[in-house]
Amino acid sequence: MIVHLWNYLYRNIFRFWLKWILRQFTGKCELQRICDSSKKRAERTLEIEYSLESSKCKALQSSVYASKDEVEKCVAIIITEKKINIQKDTGFVSKLQLCLLQISGCKKLYLAVEDLRKQLYNSDNKEHEEQLMELWNWLMPHEKLKARITKQWCDIGFQGDDPKTDFRGMGMLGLTNLLYFSKHYPREARQILARSNNPKLGYSYAIVGINLTEMAYNLLKNGFLKTHFYNLVPGEPQLKDFHQFY
Template identity: 80%
Template sequence: MIIIHLWNYIYRHVFRFWLKWILRQITGKCELQRICDGSKKSAERTLKIEYSLESSKSKVLQSAVHASEDEVKKYVALIMKEKKINIQKDTGFALKLQMCLLQITGYKKLYLDVEDLRKCPYNSNNKEHEKQLIELWNLLMPHEKLKARITKQWCDIGFQGDDPKTDFRGMGMLGLVNLLYFSKHYPHEARQILTRSNHPTLGYSYAIVGINLTEMAYSLLKNGALKTHFYNLVPCVAQMDHFHQFYCYLVYEFDKFWFEEEPESIMYFNQYREKFHEIVKRRLQGYDVVLAL
């Protein structure tokens, strides 16, 4: 482990510097230009640009990955000045770099927006929160009226007790918003999966598993594993809808996975959840990956 860290340090601070210098003398172009020329418009290009900026000794380049969307054009100009790039000789570079920076800063902004929603606790005194919860019931159970706000009926859609608010503690409003988004945009699939979740031997708690998958989507976003997916899917700035769509993919794929695996009991849920998590992480490792319904 010490040898690996030592090699990484030598590579980033010594070998990489001289390699970049030699290539610039040969090609007449800096590393950022070579990436834009040699990588196609996809996650591959943006990830390489991001690594190059973060690894740079220049404060201007390092700061670019933390810019806001409004500051992107300014940082493109600063980078071109810092690296002495002639816009007349490389006419396409500025636009390519700008698109990469929009994706990089957009991902960071999306994470902050998702985190804010996760940190927002469900409040039964908040009319909007209550409205969304009731809407979830109506979308999933259109032919059955909810008899009361606090009722055992909530167990019919996979909550643990007679008041769902306790189940949102870990993921806050993010858990509810995800469940609601799937039910709104894919009502047929949501009701179909709810029906399947009530299977006599392979059944699982629909809402609880849904909130669990919210945590999975959130953790993949937080650790950067979703960069390949979003950089391929969204040409500039990722929005909250894109995160919700990825969640919908997880719900659909997990249900399929669960019934293909045929677990002996719901007691093995954590084991199978981790197995599914590993499958998703492997899928996200390819440069060309897009995971969507």
């Protein structure tokens, strides 16, 4: 109760006056002070994001959703709203643009990942079937499938003779992650698959992979991956960056 009360008072009263006092002393708005500080990468972008989302100005709030083509316009609006002299603060524009690209990029990345997760595996979809066959070929290059529906799928960690039933929770995202890892890191993927067949310490390779997809998805959904991407990607994070995290 006390924590909630303090958060409310700080966000709605104390923070406003603190920002006002600091602007009188420094001659710079909060966004400028964040960009001027020694903070780098994720630390700076997270603070910029919080500042914009906490603003009472709708234009500043909406800037965190700006597309790549809208970033320059949003920065211009922020400069006007905050009465920033960019001739005196020459590094402000480039730093703020980078932060906005990262912030909006993470939001777009989540939507792209969510679309893949919601896309159910369809055995009548040629592209889905080709990706599944490609996964088998990367993991088992020296063994051919005897049929589309076969117990051989259990050899790479699926639960039954038709893998499509195992993709229900994570949809095509689960398959895409498994395929990305197997395709870009074939040696490591085959080593892990070989260890999964240990009679005492073994595990279901594909099922564990799908569970890891769920973990990565939840981290992205809950905002815990923002720090990772803000530190790693100098701009908009792409779907391949999520696969790389996986």
